[in-house]
Amino acid sequence: MPPRKLSETPGNVAKPATISEVALLAGVSVGTASKALNGRGSLRAETRQRVLSAAEQLGFQPNRAAVTLNSGRTYTVGMITTDTIGRFSIPLMMGAEDALGAGEMSVFLCDARDDPIREQYYLRTLLSRRVDGIIVTGRRTQARPPIGAALPIPVVYAFISSADPHDCSVVPDEAGGARKAVEHLLATGRRRIAHVTGPEHHHSATVRATAAVERLASDGLDLVGAPMFGEWSEAWGRQAVRMLLGAGSPFDAVFCGSDQIARGVADALQAAGRRVPDDVALVGFDNWDVMALACQPPLTSVDMELETLGRTAADLLLAAINGSPSPGPHTRPCRLVIRDSTA
Amino acid sequence: MPPRKLSETPGNVAKPATISEVALLAGVSVGTASKALNGRGSLRAETRQRVLSAAEQLGFQPNRAAVTLNSGRTYTVGMITTDTIGRFSIPLMMGAEDALGAGEMSVFLCDARDDPIREQYYLRTLLSRRVDGIIVTGRRTQARPPIGAALPIPVVYAFISSADPHDCSVVPDEAGGARKAVEHLLATGRRRIAHVTGPEHHHSATVRATAAVERLASDGLDLVGAPMFGEWSEAWGRQAVRMLLGAGSPFDAVFCGSDQIARGVADALQAAGRRVPDDVALVGFDNWDVMALACQPPLTSVDMELETLGRTAADLLLAAINGSPSPGPHTRPCRLVIRDSTA
DNA sequence: GAAAACTCGGAAACCGGTTGCCGAATCAAG
DNA sequence: CTTGATTCGGCAACCGGTTTCCGAGTTTTC
Secondary structure (H helix, E strand, O other): OOOOOOOHOOOOOOOOEEEEEHHHHOOHHHHHHHHHHHHHOOHHHHOOOOOOOHHHHOOOOOOOHHHHHHHHOOOOOEEEEEOOOOOHHHHHHHHHHHHHHHHHOOEEEEEEEOHHHHHHHHHHHHHOOOOOOOEEEOOOOOOOOOOOOOOOOEEOOOOEEEEEOOOEEEEHHHHHHHHHHHHHHHHHOOOEEEEEEEOOOOOOHHHHHHHHHHHHHHOOOOOOOOOEEOOOOHHHHHHHHHHHEEEEEEOOEEOOOOHHHHHHHHHHHOOOOOOOOOOOOEEEEOOOHHHHHHOEEEEEEEEEEEHHHHHHHHHHHHHHOOOOOOOOOOEOEEEEEEEEHHO | OOOOOOHHHOOOOOOHHHHHHHHHHHHHOHHHHHOOOOOOOOHHHHHHHHHHHHHHHHHOOOOHHHHHHHHOOOOEEEEEEOOOOOOHHHHHHHHHHHHHHHHHOOEEEEEEEOOOHHHHHHHHHHHHOOOOOOEEEEHHHHEEOOOOOOOOOOOEEEEEOOOOOOEEEEOOOOOHHHHHHHHHHOOOOOOOOEEOOOOOOOOOHHHHHHHHHHHEEEEEEEEOOOOEEEOOHHHHHHHHHHHHHHHOOOEEEEEEHHHHHEEEHHHHHHHOOOOOOOOOOEEEEEHHHHHHOOOOOEEEEOOOOOHHHHHHHHHHHHHHHHHOOOOEEEEEEEEEEHHHHHH
């Protein structure tokens, strides 16, 4: 049988080298090889070098399971999205993954899809795998029951928060974001501001609406009508504009609870012959590029800085793993991104 | 010192129980406990039960690192997205994660962000962690260089494909999808079809354009003008419509390379007083709900069934891990989702 | 009643590393 | 040349499981 070139071999090839093979090649004992590779013990420089070359030559990578077994550390964290991975989870996950990767940690991805059974299944799996910590994320900022009690490892909630105030949660300051939006509209001279947002039972919708109302009140102003609760869709944005126009109260700005709603509002305003921003200024929420940039005109929007949020959560988790937990809620500011819809 | 309730204890609590603690509690040896828990060996039913109760009582979960160490299996796979996690990667990942989770496998998430250095870093990490296999995904369907040569574990490429035809790749049949779109337009009586799509250097754009042209040719028809290559944006869709109208050639349908383009086309047509679908029928590509459903009217679109693709990739990977590899490219059909824009 | 067959559970090796401890070899000092 | 200090590297225990092998105790058989 002719020898096969490695690159031709299909399927499984070359079992990874073990440290004993390295030791054998270097002519030392396993223990010595370990010391050489980790810079421990006291070895002659020549010996150390011999081991390192042998490891290099064999492409040695330590078996993490073995390392884990006697260090107790897995250098692994679990990331559970309680609801389906989506637009909000992604930047969070990316931020977290980035910060963790820099700390040489790997990330287990768990998509619980709004299913408590799946959630507990993943939790058990992660504990069995002895992850060093867990990040819990979700689509909503609303507080949720803790994922488990008395867990042996630290847990950080990102975006979503835990109902237990002792748990470490990192959340965006949505109320602050709403205030920034209103202040910006006020600063550009608008006084008759309407608010169109998502369903009233949705935490974000009420928080933002309340903050907007209060901020206006502190300047002695009122919203045009009550906050208009509906759904997080363009269709609702369009419908809301028809209702606003039908009501007859004049308005010179609309603060929307999401960019999708804002886009619907923009389209409906244009269809009704109102110019944005000349007749009506428009502010969205989420700063979702696909919506905010494609909108005509491009949309001023509140950015929750989700990637930063994820990074912060990861940093707090790393700190907790290293023995410096930061229990309790942590709020991070939102950023207002100004574009043509309020220019 | 008063006893602290578990739920009050901050930070690390209750170290996970080991099998020797279970054995101690059950009054058997460690080996016997292992057999009882795994249904191996021959034990009296009463003994087995005693061990199981002890394990239950202690909340015993086997340390996966230890299991890995002597089985060689980690029940873990790595998922590398070569470019940033985005709209295409998510359904892929979800499908894969779903199929793998059902097989009791956990998923390491690696976001290489279009950076070959990061990619190789993740590859080394995954190999060091002795994952059982790797799924490589990306944002583009274009073939890419294999992520590594002669790897000791199976690799499956999903959506993206490997330039090495021996590698296992699972890709959508974009050409078939384009043909379905054209056939649908023909079936609804359209004969003067234009094609607006992404940049010419983009693999998907050319594949879809070519397939559309050929399908028309087989009925003795031509596109209205040449395929219009631009970018994957609404703005380009709008611009393309202005160009089409300016050119003066009549057209009764536009097949678009993406839903975003289609939405731009829809808006521009409406602005120009052309009705969709009465004057011009419209078909998109991707079936991205946010675009396809928010479009006015809702958009007929080609769905690449990414979640199924991910699931298929995971199934093929599992099969390969279990010794039944399926080398080579695997094409999966697209599905045409018909909505009002062609009704 | 003794030998053979069978049940059941324990001892120990092993997976692949890490680390504390100890002894051999080398070297300097007296 | 002897003694003491120092350098270097091997031995073996250990992490937490799994699995093989084997033997003690019980039951069956003649």
